[in-house]
Amino acid sequence: MNKRRNEIILPEDQLRADLRLRTRRSFLIGGIAAVAGTGAYTWLRHQPREAYLAWPERRVLAVNAKIAEAYVSDHHLMPEYSLQDVRYLKPNGDIGLDDDLNDSPWQVTVKTGNGAPDVKVSLQDIKAMPKVDQVTRFCCIEGWSVVSYFSGPRFSDFTRKYFPPGQALPKYVYMATPSGEYYVGLDMKSAMHPQTLLAYEKDGKPLDDDHGAPLRLVIPVKYGIKNIKRIGMIQYTDKKPADYWANDGYDWFAGL
Amino acid sequence: MEKLKLKHLRAIRWFHWINFPLLGLMIWSGLLIYWAYDPYHLGPIHFFPDWFYSALNIPQRLADGMGQHFFFAWLFTINGVLYVAYTLISGEWRLLVPRSFSAFRDAWHVVLYDLHVRKEIPPQEKYNAAQQITYTAIILMGIGSVLTGLAIYKPAQLNWLAALFGGYSMARLIHFSLTIGYVAFFVVHIAQVIRAGWNNFRSMVIGYELVKDHE
Numbered sequence: 001m002n003k004r005r006n007e008i009i010l011p012e013d014q015l016r017a018d019l020r021l022r023t024r025r026s027f028l029i030g031g032i033a034a035v036a037g038t039g040a041y042t043w044l045r046h047q048p049r050e051a052y053l054a055w056p057e058r059r060v061l062a063v064n065a066k067i068a069e070a071y072v073s074d075h076h077l078m079p080e081y082s083l084q085d086v087r088y089l090k091p092n093g094d095i096g097l098d099d100d101l102n103d104s105p106w107q108v109t110v111k112t113g114n115g116a117p118d119v120k121v122s123l124q125d126i127k128a129m130p131k132v133d134q135v136t137r138f139c140c141i142e143g144w145s146v147v148s149y150f151s152g153p154r155f156s157d158f159t160r161k162y163f164p165p166g167q168a169l170p171k172y173v174y175m176a177t178p179s180g181e182y183y184v185g186l187d188m189k190s191a192m193h194p195q196t197l198l199a200y201e202k203d204g205k206p207l208d209d210d211h212g213a214p215l216r217l218v219i220p221v222k223y224g225i226k227n228i229k230r231i232g233m234i235q236y237t238d239k240k241p242a243d244y245w246a247n248d249g250y251d252w253f254a255g256l
Numbered sequence: 257m258e259k260l261k262l263k264h265l266r267a268i269r270w271f272h273w274i275n276f277p278l279l280g281l282m283i284w285s286g287l288l289i290y291w292a293y294d295p296y297h298l299g300p301i302h303f304f305p306d307w308f309y310s311a312l313n314i315p316q317r318l319a320d321g322m323g324q325h326f327f328f329a330w331l332f333t334i335n336g337v338l339y340v341a342y343t344l345i346s347g348e349w350r351l352l353v354p355r356s357f358s359a360f361r362d363a364w365h366v367v368l369y370d371l372h373v374r375k376e377i378p379p380q381e382k383y384n385a386a387q388q389i390t391y392t393a394i395i396l397m398g399i400g401s402v403l404t405g406l407a408i409y410k411p412a413q414l415n416w417l418a419a420l421f422g423g424y425s426m427a428r429l430i431h432f433s434l435t436i437g438y439v440a441f442f443v444v445h446i447a448q449v450i451r452a453g454w455n456n457f458r459s460m461v462i463g464y465e466l467v468k469d470h471e
Contacts, residue, residue: 008260009469019260019466026462030273037277044327057323064326071413078412079419137424139411142318143293145424221412249319251326256412 052249065253072189072255078220081135085147086203089138091210095244096177097230106214110162111235113170119162123200123214129153129161132197134218139256141223141245150218152199156192163236174241175217178232185241186219186226190255195220198231223254260464263382265346269460271339278332281324282401283435287314288321296432303432329405336398351382353392359385370451394441397434404431 010018047054053061108126110119131151139145155173163169173191176183190196197218200207207213212229219226225245235241246252264272287304291314296303309315343349354360362385368374370386378385407418407427421427449457459465 006262008464010259012258015258015260019462019464022260022462022464023458030461033273041277041281052319053323057327060327060330061323068410068413071410073413076413076415079415079423137411139424140293141322143289143428144295249323251322256410 051247061251078136081147086149087146089148096182109233136220150199151201152197155196170236170238172237174235175228176233177230184226184228185243193221257469259469261467263459263465267342274335281328285321285324288317292318354388363389401434
């Protein structure tokens, strides 16, 4: 009965009985499968939440991130465009932009860890580094994207200058606005990607407040939420840093 | 005299019925994501009007949608890959894939037949030409959805893939259009299933169809 047969030829009444049996059995199995599937989905949706998402969803996002991070390479670049392609960039987020600047004039506090004292870096110091003009697509996690033009040194150059030489780079970078209202966590590979800039200019002019004056992160290999504005603190750390939007249900990695 | 004839192999029935809720969940979580940026129009038709979103409780669920979309994408893709692999290994693909250009003419004749314009249906094996084209197209659409999905998910790491689809924005539009395509497919599919009747529907569950024995 279980063996696959291409045709079943039986006397009329036996054929009807066979068909009834098959129908009953298959619909019963189908019904059980449907209940099991619905149950599995209900189970998933009612699991304890980790930062707003059911933990299995979090776990899968982490697996996806692990695969993606392993594939991140300095040779995988966001396409670059010409200046004519630049369009209006909506200043979407203003969290942390009310923060007073730490110091006047502004300085960013750099924490390299291992008991080393904090380093204060001024805008002058940043401007003294090799400047990169970059026209890339800025991708918002909402789904829109726009070609934008920012300038500043590569974060990798900044790290080479301010992170103690001879020490292994830790796994993560944490950045926060001066009062810590907005903050992002980054994997080191993405932070050190050649397109990741510490930008102080947009469209060839100093950043305005809406776009994160005086210094912001431009990291085209991440969604906009990771492109933190008005950086007050940069910390190198081996502990996976907190992230503003990851706390609200978004993917911590948020890589493109 | 009647007999039972095997129509749908067991594995194919399972793939089909597993795909149904998975595709449904992909469309649903996709809607939760799409809401956050919904620029697409077809003439005066906006995808989607506010009443549509609010009726389905879609607004403000982007993170929820992404959490589900990138969870079920695995299951949807694995099921799809297994289905294609199975049709290739079992040889079923020979019945599912149109094997000559005359299939397009035949498919048109099937449509006319279904619309009661033509009296005769072209000769066929298990699936008529219109079915072959549709069931092949839906697989190509599935592959397209996975690839455009990957292109939007990782446009930097897979920049060549995004470029293949005309860039990030175009890949998103294609990804969305394919989804509308599934909905259109679903409407026609359901109509055809209803038209074909219980015996046909039952065969997608039990495998066998009751047919007249001509021998």
